[in-house]
Amino acid sequence: MKHTELIRQMTLEEKASLMSGKNFWQTQNIERLGIPSIFLADGPHGIRKQAAAADHLGLNESIPATCFPTAATVANSWNIELGGKIGRYLGAEAVSQKVNVLLGPGINMKRNPLAGRNFEYFSEDPYLAGKMAASYISGIQTYGISACVKHFAVNNQEERRMSIDTIVDERTLREIYLTAFEIAIKEGKTKSVMSSYNMLNGVYTNENIHLMREILRNEWGFEGVVVTDWGGSNDRVDGLIAGNELEMPTTAGETDEEIIQAVKSGKIKEEVLDESVDRLLELIFATEEVYNNPQKEFDRQEHHQVAQEAAEESIVLLKNEGNILPLHKNKKVAIIGEFAKEARYQGAGSSIVNPSILDNTLDCLEESGIISMGFESGFDRYGTKNQKKIDKACALAKNSDVVLLYIGLDEATEAEGLDRHSMMIPENQIELLNALYQVNNNIVAVLSCGAAVEMPWINKVKGLVHGYLSGQAGAKAILRVLTGAVNPSGKLAETYPIKYEDTPSYNHFPGKEVSVEYREGLYIGYRYFDTVNKDVLFPFGFGLSYTTFEYSKIELDTEGVTFNITNTGQREGMEIAQLYVGCNSTKIFRANKELKGFVKIFLNPGETKAVSIPFDDKTFRYFNVKTNCWEIETADYEIMIGASCADIRLQGVITIEGTGAPLPYDNEQLPSYYSGKANIVSLEEFERLLGCKVPAAKWDRSKPLGYNDTIAQCEYAKGGVARFAFKLINFSHWFLRKIGKRSTANLIMMSIYHMPFRGIARMTGEVINMPMLDGVLLIVNGQFFKGLRHVLSEGRKRAKTAKAKQKLAQTTKEA
Template sequence: MKYKELIAQMTLAEKASLMSGKDFWQTQNIDRLGIKSMFLADGPHGIRKQAAAADHLGLNASIPATCFPPAATISNSWSTELGETIGDYLGKEAVAQRVNVLLGPGVNMKRNPLCGRNFEYFSEDPYLAGKMAAGYINGIQSHGISACVKHFAVNNQEERRMSIDTIVDERTLREIYLTAFEIAVKEGKTKTVMSAYNMLNGTYTNESTHLMREILRDEWKFDGVVVTDWGGSNDRVAGLLAGNELEMPTTAGETNDEIIQAIQSGAIAEEVLDECVDRLLELMFTTEEVYKNSQQQEVDIEAHHRVAQRAAEESIVLLKNEENILPLKKGTKVAIIGDFAKQPRYQGAGSSIVNPTILDNTLDYFDQSGLVSVGYESGFERYGNKNTKKLDKACALAKEADVVLFYMGLDEVTEAEGLDRQSMKLPDNQLELLQALKKVNANIVAVLSCGSVVEMPWIYNVKGLVHGYLAGQAGGRAILRVITGDVNPSGKLSETYPLRYEDTPSYHQFPGKEVSVEYRESIYIGYRYYDTANIEVLFPFGYGLSYTTFKYSNIQLSKNEVTFELTNTGNVVGMEVAQLYVGCKSEAIFRASKELKGFTKILLNAGETKTVTIPFDDKTFRYFNVKTNKWEVEEAEYEIMIGSSSSDIKLADTISIEGTGAPLPYDKAQLPTYYSGKANHVTEAEFENLLGFKVPIAKWDRSKPLGYNDTIAQCQYAKGGFARFAYHLIVFVYRFLNKIGKRSTANIIMMSIYHMPFRGVARMTGGIMNMPMLDGILMMVNGQFFKGLKHVIKEKNKLSKINKENKTIAAATKEM
């Protein structure tokens, strides 16, 4: 241990105190030993350090910071260099705000388009997500502070995220859901990892020795710190044994006492605690180094804003350009229609909300575009209500224009942390307006703003479609520059757009509503499923148009790399994302027809040709063998494919690869659906054959009393009339708020109350309520109202007395 001598000077209570927060965002300090508090701040795409009372859901405004485009947007750039640049600027701002640990990036897979937090994640592909994350981490940590890759692992739905049990087979876990984390750890060398809320195959991830020790520590050699998601600790002692150093936020010493008692009773050895303290001290001291003898750094707000603009420009995806309607020529008369033009949708909602330093919108910069505006109309109500007067005004304006720019998308309360979307559809009032506009002006260019996949049956009503995703604080100007051709779009989709939600591989298994969610589709998520099962999609993974054209030629293979030539055959400079896919020709082990194994982004002048090389790496040919419990290589012929998307393969060749000689992991006869690739409707029996164990019962046992890990929503089945009344009151208030248009407040009720497990009431209140008080509440819930109430009052008085004594001791110590 590096800090053995320092740890030897600590009391057991002091060591335990370091294992949880001092408050909502800071770690505990020990002044007598020179140990300062660390500050942890949300920051996947911008620093969220709150100036007022701290909270987890972004309710209180934070100190202004650059709001870069979120991960869902930047992943469309397919540029690890851009990711590192954004990380660099995030790191600069974090240091300026004296932040030690920046809580990001998020690398959870986009298993299903309706996950409410997809805007905060990179891709449906683990290789792309991992490489982008490593870029971010390298940029952030170049300033001496720590990034924190999250949420480890299989956190792919928001509903019931704090208690849902994710059932997934080991191969899928490794190949799909852990590979991005592996790259973030091994290549990004992240100093901190955040554990997820959910369970994995019956064990909370924060307590999983398989995840935290066998894979993260032993296999990947991670020697940094694991921090819980906020309120994500279930059993603190079990978490410590698994290797979780830091629980956040504070529990006012309650869980520290649990650690002390476990050591004193011999349940765990003190050496386990010492190891955790040692790793935490290393993070504390190394991230504090940048602040020693240094003056407060100033941020160049304009320079950072320009980087945010460049990031948006490189990530915008051109999805449709019928009759080459884009780019618009200077002098074109344009009607600007849509609420998102005036009030841009530029980031997601929840803990990642950034208070931007500057906020561009289309109307402010239109005069600089060279286009001629005939006016602006909002056209529709932002949150879905119908408004005929607004529609009529928009159509009247559209008649006066050569081209209509229609700004459409999803609102802030539809895509939010803590909630999953109900459908893949855009609001009806926007689609009705689009149909009406088409009748008066056929030249419509839609500008889409949303952080996740939507259905587009309306696409035939537009000639151009520019997808800005969530473009950050500088997105308004960036999108205009793409529309006018000042910037040639180079973004490519990092997720597949199916024709309809029913086509998605997890359609029948999302979300888990009660106890568990089953990942029956196995490895077949995203393009792996659509391409293997031959399902028609609207836009394939990796798709994106340009104002120029590219030619691929002269593929050459070696054992270590693939080389080819790429030519810009158009008239303007442009960037192309060349994608390497690999497909195994053997049928002995079920696989996707192709998997992304490399990519590169190349800038080419008009007429220019470059020789491009994409190297193979340790992930190019591997698969995880559940019999050997290791990564193996199957001896076989492999097709090496170079494409501009997963479905547009330009060049292909084959290579013979020597295998590792591992035994076949599966009995093909028992897994017919998986070998066919049509894995969106797998039977329970076949899924159990894949898992190697029985799936748990997915429904709540309504006969049992409610406990710590049951949710407030389950009060509908409680024995206590008080609890059932509380449940119906919560539902009534939620519906009432929705009806009167207070959807954001209604969402907060769902994410912070309705789906909260009872233990979260204690874990998320910063010590205001402890577990003994919670025991009293559960008595009330389970039909012992007066006994429970008496217990709550008794434990509340005890807690108040202890807090008073602690304050007295702290004051006396300070005077000394």
Template sequence: MKYRDIISEMTREEKASLMSGKDFWQTMDIERLGIPSIFLADGPHGIRKQAEAADHLGLNESIPATCFPTAATVANSWNEKLAMQMGVHLGKEAVDQKVNVLLGPGINMKRSPLAGRNFEYFSEDPYLAGKLAAGMIKGIQSQGISACVKHFAVNNQEERRMSIDTIVDERTLREIYLTAFEIAVKEGETKAVMSAYNMLNGEYTNENLHLMKEILRDEWHYDGVVVTDWGGSNDRVAGLIAGNELEMPTAAGETNQEIVTAIERGKIKEDVLDQCVDRLLDLIFTTEEAFNQEPKMVDKTAHHQMAQLVAEESIILLKNEANILPLQQDKKVAIIGDFAKETRYQGAGSSIVNPTFLDHPLDLLEEPELNSIGYEQGFDRYGKRSARKINKACALAKQADVVLLYIGLDEVTEAEGLDRQSMEIPANQIELLDALYEVNSNIVVVLSCGAAVEMPWITKVKGLVHAYLSGQAGAKAVQRIITGAVNPSGKLAETYPLQYEDTPAYHQFPGKEVSVEYREGPYIGYRYYDRADDVDVLFPFGYGLSYTTFAYSDMQLSKDGVTLNITNTGKVAGKEVVQLYVGCQSRAIFRPEKELKGFTKVALNAGETKKVTIRFDDKTFRYFNVKTNQWEIESADYKIMIGAASDDIRLEDTIFVEGTEAPLPYNKDTLPTYYSGKANQVSVEEFEALLGHKVPNPKWDRTKPLDYNDTIAQCQYAKGRFARFVFRLIKFSHKLLWKLGKRDTANLIMMSVYHMPFRGYARMTGGVINMPMVDGVLMIVNGHFFKGVRHVLRERKKLVKLNKDKGEFSTSKTGEGEVL
């Protein structure tokens, strides 16, 4: 151990105290041994360090920080170096605000377009997500502090996220849901990993020995810290055994005592605790060194410009009929849409950033590049219909050569803790678009949202610029793209289906009660659409237009990789993302038609040609074999494809690769759907054949008493009348608040009350409620009202007395027990 000497001087209680937070954002300190507290702060795309009362939901305002584009946006840049540069800027701001651990990036896969936190995640592809995350982590940690990659693992829905059991087969787990984390750990060398709330195949992730020890520690050789998601600890001792060092936020000493008791009773050896303490001390001491340097003032203007640069490379041109873009200066432009006045630039929840500056499209109208004739709101942001607003917008549109229409999803639709209900843009925005089309067909849409949406209206627009959630400088970046000052170079990091029903997880998302089954296996995103011949998509993975054109030629293939020439055949400079896909030609093992295995972004002047090299790596030909329980290579011909998008392959060749000659892992006859690739309606029997065991009952047992991991939502089945009344009251309150327009509050009820497991009220309240009090609440819920109330009051009284005694002790003692 690195800090054996310090650990040897610590009492068992002191060691246990380090395993839980001091408060909502800080770790515990031990002053007598020179062990300081360190600060952890949300920050996938900007620092959220709260100056006032702490919360985890984004309610209380934080210290101003640069709001960079969200991960869903950055992914569209396909630029590892740019992600690293953004990480450097994040790291500098973290140091400036005395933040030791920045809680990001988030790299969970986009299994379904409706997952509420998709705006915080990079891609549907693990290779792309992992590479961009590794770049960002390197940038953050170059400043001496730590990144914290999250949420480990298979955290792909928000509904019941703190207790849902994710059922996934081992191969899909490894190839799809863990590969990005593997890259982040091995290449990014992240110092911290955040465990997910959910269960994985029957065990909570931070207690899952297969995930935490066998894979993360033993296979990937990770020696950093694992921290729970806030309130995500179920069994503290089981988590410690699995190597989960830090529980956040504070449990006011309750779980520390559980650790001490477990050691005293021989349930765990003290060496397990010592190893965890050693890893946490390393994180504490190494990140504290970042603050020993001469402080440097953050140049807020320069960081704002960096946010703009990231946005400019990440915004995507999806449609440009008749070259309506870039807009010519002599064209009269009508600016329409509520998002033009109040820009939509980030998601909601724990990642919300208080920006240092904030550009709005209307603020930029006075600049000469855009010949604006005026602005109309056109629609209400939160869906209320208004014929008056539409009529005024149409009157303005009649006077214009081009209509620039800003539409998208609002802030309460894309939020942590809630999944979206549909892939549709609000109806009042589409009504506006339809009306505008009748008076002026030259419409350019600027779309702002953090995930895929349906676009049945796309035939009525000539131009479509997808800004995603492009941060505080996004409005300026969009303007520079639509006026031609910047040539768009973003490419989609996710597939856009024609309709939600076409998505591979449609029948299995979200899990509503006990579990969610990943029956589609490895066929997510383009991996599914490539094999499902009868399912067309709106925009394929990797797609994006430019104001110039590119030609691919002279492909040369070797055992080490591929080289080719790429030429800018247009009249303006531009950047192209060259994408490498690999497809195994054997059918002995079911696989996608092709998988992304490399990419690079190339800047080219008009007429310029460059030679591009993309090297193969250890992930190019591998698959996970469930019989040998390790990565193998199949002896076969492999098609090597170079494309401008997943469905736009420009060059291809074939190479034979000698494999590892592992035994075949599957009986083909039992898995016909997986071998066909049309895996959107897999039977439970076939899924169980893939898993190798029965799936758990996905429904709640309505007959059993509710316990710690049940939720308020389940109180509809509770034996206690009071609990059933509370359930109906919460449902009514949510519906009423939503109708009154108080949607943030309505969402908060669903996230922090309705879907919160009962144990969460102890884990998330910083010691205000403890587990014995939760026991009393459960007595009430299960039909013992008066007994439960007495128990809650009795335990609350004990807790208050205990806290009072602790306070008196801490203020009356110092050093070796000397009285002040």
């Protein structure tokens, strides 16, 4: 331990106090020993340090900061150096706002297109996500602060996120859901990790010894701090035993007492507590330069320019029929769509940023050189149908050469705490597009959303520019792509299926009650579509340019692959070359191909460059469930260089000597996995893959409700008051949606409906404690008067204790 001498001077009570927050965003301090508090703030794509009352839902406005493009957007750049640059600027802003720990980046896999936080995550591919995350982390930590990679792990749905049990086999866990974290932690050297809300195979992640001790600590050698997601602690002592140091937010000393009693009873050794204290102290002192440096305002305009550069490199050109883009300078253009007036540039929830500057399309038109014929909103932002708006838009489109149509998903559709209900964009936008097509078929759609959407309307647009959620400078960046000032170079970091039903996890998303089963195994995203040769709308890695590139002269050896790329077009541009590897053996089931490297290069017209992509320790490995180790199979491997996973330009074969491990599977027992057709897997076959029985996925409605049951389960409560409360919550949600207050309605789902009862205590700090919650549960389970007496009695005790603490603190201060 690094801080043994300091820890020796601490009382047991002081050690325990450090293990949970002082308030909503700060850690506890110990003045007599010179241990300061540190400040944690949300910030995957911009600092969210709240000036007013703290919350975890993005309700209260934060101090202005640069809103960079979201992770889902920047992943389309495939540019590690750009990720590092964004990280450095995020780190500089964190220092300027006295933030020690920046809570990001988020790197969970995009298992399903409807997952509510997909806009915060990089990719469906762990290699791409891991490399981008590592670059962000390195950049953020340049300034001496800490990044906090999240949410560890397999946190892939928002519905019931604080209690859902994720059932996944070990190989899929390692290869798909943990590889990005492994890369981020080993290469990015993050100082902190955030545990996720959910359970993993029956154990909450922050209490999961296999995940936290065996893999994170022992296998990967992580020596930093693990912090819970806000309100994500279930059993505080079990979490501490697993190595989860910091619980956030504050519990007003309630869980401190649990730790103290656990040490005194021998349930946990004080040496284990000391280890956790030591790691937290290291984080505190390693980031204390934040306080030692004089506060320095960042250059808002410079940071805004970096946000614009990031957006420009991340925009994806998906369609360009008849070279309608870039727009010709003499074309008269109609600007249509609500998002042109008020840009859709970020997600909603804990990552929401108060932008320091905000570009909007209409404000940037003159500078872009576009000849605008005018603007019409065309549709209501939140889905209400309005024929008058459509008629006005069509009248404008009739008299224009080209229609720029700004469409996408609204803020109430993509938000933390909620999964989307469908992959469609709102119907009123599609009606507008259909109407415009009747009067002018020269339509260029500009799409703004943070995740994949269905596009049954794709044949009615000649151009399609996808800006994703491109941050505060995204509107100007998109105009620069539309006019050709910037040659688009982004490529998709996720697959766009033709329809949602084609998605491999369609039958098992989201988990509605107790658990969610990852029956598709390894086959998420392109791994599934490519293996079973399923048509998609746009493949992983796809993106168009205003120039063309030719690949040639592939050479292979055991160190890597080299090849040439030539810009065969008429203008400069950047190309993303992707390395995929496929194993020719059929002894172990695998995807047809997997991304194992990539590079982005700039080329002038006619220029040729030699490109090298080295192999690394992840190029040929697979996780063997018999040996419980990473192994390599002796086989011939296809080495494929592509412009996307579906556009392979160069191929070669290399023979690799393996590790000689025994085969982990019987192919006759796992036909769906060996064929890749893992979209419909029987329970029996999934259990053979797991190597154990699958737990019951439904609630046991005969049991009384407990700490980890959700408010939604009050529908089945024995207590009439609880059932009435459930009906009231449901009615409120329905009514608010009916009158158009969708954002407010969403808050009910986010902060009440799917909240487990323990979350009431964990998220309210001093207002409701666990003994009071016991009384609430008595009421819920049909013992109204007993429960009410218990709540009132424990409330009085809590108030008395709080008053005594306040008096003691005042006396100590005066002394």
